[in-house]
Amino acid sequence: MFHPKPIALRGHHVDLEPLAESHLHDLFELGQEPEIWSFLSGKPFVRTQDVEVWFRKALDGQLKAGDVPFAVIDRRSGKAAGTTRYVDIRPLHRGLEIGSTWYGRLHRRTPINTETKLMLMSHAFESLGALRVQFQTDSRNVRSQKAIERLGAIREGVLRQHKVCSDGYVRDSVVYSITSTEWPEVKNGLASLLARNA
Numbered sequence: 001m002f003h004p005k006p007i008a009l010r011g012h013h014v015d016l017e018p019l020a021e022s023h024l025h026d027l028f029e030l031g032q033e034p035e036i037w038s039f040l041s042g043k044p045f046v047r048t049q050d051v052e053v054w055f056r057k058a059l060d061g062q063l064k065a066g067d068v069p070f071a072v073i074d075r076r077s078g079k080a081a082g083t084t085r086y087v088d089i090r091p092l093h094r095g096l097e098i099g100s101t102w103y104g105r106l107h108r109r110t111p112i113n114t115e116t117k118l119m120l121m122s123h124a125f126e127s128l129g130a131l132r133v134q135f136q137t138d139s140r141n142v143r144s145q146k147a148i149e150r151l152g153a154i155r156e157g158v159l160r161q162h163k164v165c166s167d168g169y170v171r172d173s174v175v176y177s178i179t180s181t182e183w184p185e186v187k188n189g190l191a192s193l194l195a196r197n198a
Contacts, residue, residue, distance in 0.1 A: 002094045004068045004086050004128055009119045012075070012194075013111045016119055019058055019069035019083060024051050026080035027071070030104035039138040040102060041166045058100075061087070069100070072116050074107060081107035084116060086124070088134075095132040096124060111197045117151050118190040125183045132179050138165075139172040148176045150193070152186035 006018035017023070030036070031045040031054070045051045061067035068086040073079070082103030089096045098120050103112065124130040135153055137144040149155070153176035162173040178186050 002089075002091045002128055002130070003066070004089055004096060004124070006062075006068055007123070009070075009123060011115045011119050013115045014081065014119070015073040015075060016070040016084075016116065017073055019055070019071050021055070023071040023080045023083075024048075024055055027051055027054075027083060030080065030082060031102075033105055035105070036102045039141040039144065039165075039171075040100070043166065058083075058085070061085070065089070070120075072103065072107075072112065074112065081112050084120065086120070093132070094128075094130050095134065096130060097134045097136065099136060111194055113147060114151070114190060114194055114197070118187070118194065121178065121183065122187065125180055130180060132177055134175060134177040136173045136175050139174050145174055151178070152182070152189050153178050154182070 008018065009016040028045050028048055028051040031051055034044045037044055042054060043050070045054070058067070058069045062069060065087070066089045068089075070084050071080045072082045072084060074081040082101065084101040085099060087097045087099045098117065101113075101116075107113075121133055124133050135148045135151075136159075137148060139158060145155075156175045156177055159173040159175060161170050163171050165171055
């Protein structure tokens, strides 16, 4: 059956670890940046209780919906560079979404995101047998759209008035996907991209 579970994944630039309390100090430091939260639900961390509340919500999503949250660990420093998750897991249809991703400023526009997505999709398609991996982003978030397109994902369309943001804004969501038939070519493209940026 298609049931993603918490797992540690090892890469060259990053390791992905199941999200745990031991990551909260690093994530608290990173999550104080207002820019991270421009298009995500939530607010910059001000007190340690803020990251603890965020952590409890992530675990709640794991318990209730089967989400699989990860800490993204920068192998050079050994510290968390950010976080990401498997969400919207659809066992019957062997599909999932990679989302709730954010990184600290120093880790953006580096090989970290590329390798993180390569590892997550490799696991989804090759170990779990996924037929489809999708991504969503706020229609206002042009940087995120460009990053998803660089991965090789296909833009499918826009879900209009899809989500109410924490500030009350009603956002449109842009949806992208990669299918199992497209994965080998996408994987080669990501490997080449990483090799150029090594």
